[in-house]
Amino acid sequence: GIQVEQSPPDLILQEGANSTLRCNFSDSVNNLQWFHQNPWGQLINLFYIPSGTKQNGRLSATTVATERYSLLYISSSQTTDSGVYFCAVERSGGGADGLTFGKGTHLIIQP
Amino acid sequence: NAGVTQTPKFQVLKTGQSMTLQCAQDMNHEYMSWYRQDPGMGLRLIHYSVGAGITDQGEVPNGYNVSRSTTEDFPLRLLSAAPSQTSVYFCASSYGPDSNQPQHFGDGTRLSIL
Numbered sequence: 001g002i003q004v005e006q007s008p009p010d011l012i013l014q015e016g017a018n019s020t021l022r023c024n025f026s027d028s029v030n031n032l033q034w035f036h037q038n039p040w041g042q043l044i045n046l047f048y049i050p051s052g053t054k055q056n057g058r059l060s061a062t063t064v065a066t067e068r069y070s071l072l073y074i075s076s077s078q079t080t081d082s083g084v085y086f087c088a089v090e091r092s093g094g095g096a097d098g099l100t101f102g103k104g105t106h107l108i109i110q111p
Numbered sequence: 112n113a114g115v116t117q118t119p120k121f122q123v124l125k126t127g128q129s130m131t132l133q134c135a136q137d138m139n140h141e142y143m144s145w146y147r148q149d150p151g152m153g154l155r156l157i158h159y160s161v162g163a164g165i166t167d168q169g170e171v172p173n174g175y176n177v178s179r180s181t182t183e184d185f186p187l188r189l190l191s192a193a194p195s196q197t198s199v200y201f202c203a204s205s206y207g208p209d210s211n212q213p214q215h216f217g218d219g220t221r222l223s224i225l
Binding site: 001004030031033035041042043045048050086088090096097098099100101102103104 | 142144146151152153154155156159161167169170199201203207208209211212213214215216218219221
C-alpha cells in the first residue's frame with residue numbers, strides 16, 4: 001500500500017513562532033487532507049488539497065503532487081494550535097481503499 | 112448541520128461482551144468507513160461501504176462486522192470484545208473515491224475492553 005511519512009514527529013515552539021510540517025507519500029494520490037486532532041481527540045479537517053496551494057487564516061498548505069509531498073504552514077502560532085497534525089492520502093486508482101494516515105506531528109505551543 | 116454522528120462517545124466493556132457502535136450521516140454520502148486509532152498512531156481502516164448493501168474489508172477487519180442497510184447508517188459490531196480492541200473508533204463519510212471531495216469524520220467513540 002501507499003506509505004505516508006510525516007516530519008518532524010514532535011515540535012515545541014513558543015507562541016508567535018512559525019512552523020512548517022511536511023508530509024511525503026509514496027504514490028500518486030487523488031485525495032490529500034490535513035487534520036488537526038485537538039486535545040479532546042476530535043479530528044478537525046484543515047485542508048483538502050490533492051494539489052496546489054490553499055490558505056485559511058494563519059494556516060496554509062501546499063501540495064506538489066508530481067514530487068509527492070505536502071507542506072502545512074502555521075504562522076503566528078497560538079496555544080490553541082497545540083495538538084497532533086495528521087496528513088492522510090487516498091491513492092489514485094486505489095478504488096475505495098480509504099485514507100492512509102501518517103503517524104502525525106505532535107505540536108506543542110508554549111505561552 | 113449534524114454531519115457525522117457517532118454514539119456512544121465512551122464505552123467500557125468486559126472481555127467477551129458484544130456491542131454495536133453507531134454511525135449516522137445526514138449528507139447523503141455514498142461512502143462510509145470505520146477507522147481505529149491506537150496510541151501514538153494514525154488511523155487505520157477497518158471496514159468501508161460504497162453504498163447501501165455493499166461492504167468490504169479494510170486494513171484491520173478481524174473481530175469486527177459491519178452492515179449497510181441504509182445510506183445514512185453504518186454500524187460497527189464487536190461480537191466478542193477483546194482487550195486488543197481497546198481503541199478510539201472514528202466513522203467517516205464522503206461522496207466516494209475519486210469524487211474530489213474530502214472525507215468528514217465523527218467525534219469518535221472511546222472504547223475500553225477490560
